[in-house]
Amino acid sequence: MSDSHDSSDFIKHLVNLFRIVGGVLVVGTVITVLIDINFPLSLAWAAVIGLSIALVKASFVVAIFMHYKWDKKLIWITWTMVLTFFFFAGMMGLILWSEGNIPKLDSALAISTGTNEIPTIWIILASMLGVVLPAAFTVLTVKLLNQPAPVEAAAPKAGRTAPKKS
Amino acid sequence: MEIPYTVKPRPDTGLYNAKLGIWLFLASEVMLFGALFSSYVLLRVGAEPGTWSMGLMDIYVGAGNTMVLIASSMFVVLAWAQLKQGNLAGYKKWKWATIACAVLFLMVKWSYEWPSKFAHYDVWLNDAKVLHEKFEKGYHETASHIEPGGAAHDNTDAHDGDVEKYIEGIYTTRFFKESSVTSEDEFKKAWENGTLALSGHINSYEEAQIDFSITRWKADFGVSRADATKVLAKFSEDKADKLLQDGGELYEKTDYDTAKLAEYELGQAGFTVALSVAGYETIKKHPWMWGTKRVNEDIGGKPRVKSLVFGLDETQHHQEITLDVGDIKRLSAYEPKHSTFFGIYYTITGLHALHVFGGILIMLYNMLPVGLALWHKDREQYTNRIETFGLFWHFVDLVWIFLFPILYIL
Numbered sequence: 001m002s003d004s005h006d007s008s009d010f011i012k013h014l015v016n017l018f019r020i021v022g023g024v025l026v027v028g029t030v031i032t033v034l035i036d037i038n039f040p041l042s043l044a045w046a047a048v049i050g051l052s053i054a055l056v057k058a059s060f061v062v063a064i065f066m067h068y069k070w071d072k073k074l075i076w077i078t079w080t081m082v083l084t085f086f087f088f089a090g091m092m093g094l095i096l097w098s099e100g101n102i103p104k105l106d107s108a109l110a111i112s113t114g115t116n117e118i119p120t121i122w123i124i125l126a127s128m129l130g131v132v133l134p135a136a137f138t139v140l141t142v143k144l145l146n147q148p149a150p151v152e153a154a155a156p157k158a159g160r161t162a163p164k165k166s
Numbered sequence: 167m168e169i170p171y172t173v174k175p176r177p178d179t180g181l182y183n184a185k186l187g188i189w190l191f192l193a194s195e196v197m198l199f200g201a202l203f204s205s206y207v208l209l210r211v212g213a214e215p216g217t218w219s220m221g222l223m224d225i226y227v228g229a230g231n232t233m234v235l236i237a238s239s240m241f242v243v244l245a246w247a248q249l250k251q252g253n254l255a256g257y258k259k260w261k262w263a264t265i266a267c268a269v270l271f272l273m274v275k276w277s278y279e280w281p282s283k284f285a286h287y288d289v290w291l292n293d294a295k296v297l298h299e300k301f302e303k304g305y306h307e308t309a310s311h312i313e314p315g316g317a318a319h320d321n322t323d324a325h326d327g328d329v330e331k332y333i334e335g336i337y338t339t340r341f342f343k344e345s346s347v348t349s350e351d352e353f354k355k356a357w358e359n360g361t362l363a364l365s366g367h368i369n370s371y372e373e374a375q376i377d378f379s380i381t382r383w384k385a386d387f388g389v390s391r392a393d394a395t396k397v398l399a400k401f402s403e404d405k406a407d408k409l410l411q412d413g414g415e416l417y418e419k420t421d422y423d424t425a426k427l428a429e430y431e432l433g434q435a436g437f438t439v440a441l442s443v444a445g446y447e448t449i450k451k452h453p454w455m456w457g458t459k460r461v462n463e464d465i466g467g468k469p470r471v472k473s474l475v476f477g478l479d480e481t482q483h484h485q486e487i488t489l490d491v492g493d494i495k496r497l498s499a500y501e502p503k504h505s506t507f508f509g510i511y512y513t514i515t516g517l518h519a520l521h522v523f524g525g526i527l528i529m530l531y532n533m534l535p536v537g538l539a540l541w542h543k544d545r546e547q548y549t550n551r552i553e554t555f556g557l558f559w560h561f562v563d564l565v566w567i568f569l570f571p572i573l574y575i576l
Binding site: 008011014015018019021022025026029030032033036037040041042043046047050051053054057058061062065066071072073074077080081084085088091092134137140 | 175179180181189193197200225232247251343346568570572
């Protein structure tokens, strides 16, 4: 959290937020259980409802408990994680389409390509994402850790130039 | 070496180093758990109908544990807020509450959820006809009084088909969320082929009592006579010389472990021994993690366990039936090898529990004098350390938030 947010009032405001989020999480869990017990749902609906509630709960945890809301500087890490999510979702989607009991592609895409098989290019793109993501993550890590901070880089320079002047 | 930027944010990243570090670590954790989640979903969707036992999970225990973890997640952030305000006593209070919640979570897993599964069995039989007899015997009374939903039955005379209908109810809630054409078809198939399992606990069993005799001693085995006598003396002090010379009975009606240990040690000393089952003894115990091999093991042509008294699930007073070991095709506790479902279930919950355990260790370290020394040296750095731990702890909570609906509801 940045320095401007360190005031005592702000912390008090945060503590209130933490309590509210705690309440939201408990309510979310209770709703999940109540739905499961009271309504006989098919697997698909149970998955959609259960995971949606989980996603809402997770968003609150990340935004408030992990105070991501105030850590705007984490944007690069966020993008890595978002891409990771797309990678997993894409991989699962492809396998479900080819192996699972989910209907093959139909409608517009099938008509335009004249087949209801998954276009090969999708699989190639998904695999490339699988290479690009870990690579991006590695590069990001190495770059962040190797880069000298501007302030620190400036200090030794001044030190080196100083003796020459004298 | 002093680590730079533990307190002030680094100008280019805008974060103090530890925070950036923990977020990078969490990103790698997302990949680890993401892979396991994907595996779970794919295995779940690709499973043959009637093999995914998600109906066995106790949603109340799962929900209770979720609450405990949510509470701990809130406590850890409140602890950090106290530190931020310079209140060490308040911090300690919330931190101990966090540790207590984490320990409670692990205790529920370790001493209730997992162990209760290890003593819970599925038994598959060789013959469909025998299976139907066992079902009839075990469920007749319950099925004639109670509908699968739990409502009382009007007619006290059970007629044919009641038991089958009752079993179908159990089968549907265990493997399918609701009754459907698929579930009905699958049940009919499983019923006719006899591939349904009997579920319950082993209440007692008849275990072999073994007669153990020494046939002869091989002088050319490579062990000296004196050494062999010494080994034999461990088992029978006074008769050692005579047994070595002529052979003869060492134990009468001993238990399996004693006989097997003696067989191994004497075998190493060049003795040929013979084990035979003299009789069976009823033992009242709820054994853990038995497999088919464990009960079927051959001792001189007879099985190690003759029969099991099996207390059935979903019956009044856990109705007991007797199962002959010869009829059993497969016996498995609800352990990882039981099925794909339990395999991935233990993998994911186990890995998550390891994270919780690691978190407890770190929290304890931070609470001990050695960890608190940093607070007295540099308050801000200690506060930041607690914040980064908090980030890890919230992530562990986050994983559970997704695990709960996936494992207990889907």
